[in-house]
Amino acid sequence: MQCLICGAESVEHHSGYDGKDVACPDCGRYVIAGSLISAMSVGYGLSIKHTREELDRMRDQGQIPILATSNARLLRLNK
Numbered sequence: 001m002q003c004l005i006c007g008a009e010s011v012e013h014h015s016g017y018d019g020k021d022v023a024c025p026d027c028g029r030y031v032i033a034g035s036l037i038s039a040m041s042v043g044y045g046l047s048i049k050h051t052r053e054e055l056d057r058m059r060d061q062g063q064i065p066i067l068a069t070s071n072a073r074l075l076r077l078n079k
Contacts, residue, residue, distance in 0.1 A: 004032050004040065005051050017066075030055050033068040044074040 003010040003024035015021035019034040027048075040046070050073045058065040 003027055004037065005030075005046050006048050027052055028055060028059070028065070030065040030067060033066065036067055036069050036072055036074075039069055039074060043077050045077045047073050047075060 001010055001012045001020075001022070002008065003022060003026065004020065005027045006024065008024050008026050010022050010024040010027075013021040013023060013029075015031065017031050017033070019032050019037060021029070021031050023029040046067075051067065054067070054071060054073075055065040
């Protein structure tokens with residue numbers, strides 16, 4: 001699969017989360033909520049720089065990095 005943040009070739013892990021558990025060689029391992037994936041499918045995207053900073057912040061605090069619509073900086077993309 002492709003990383004939902006940067007598009008790099010990544011691995012999806014099976015998990016109990018509503019969404020995807022992704023391991024990207026560039027962004028690291030993260031969980032992305034189904035609601036955020038849905039928002040991205042209708043024309044929104046993530047800032048790679050800001051998203052990676054948020055993932056690093058969560059990892060530094062010992063948290064499982066989970067991206068959801070509540071903590072992601074969504075950008076309206078031109079289609």
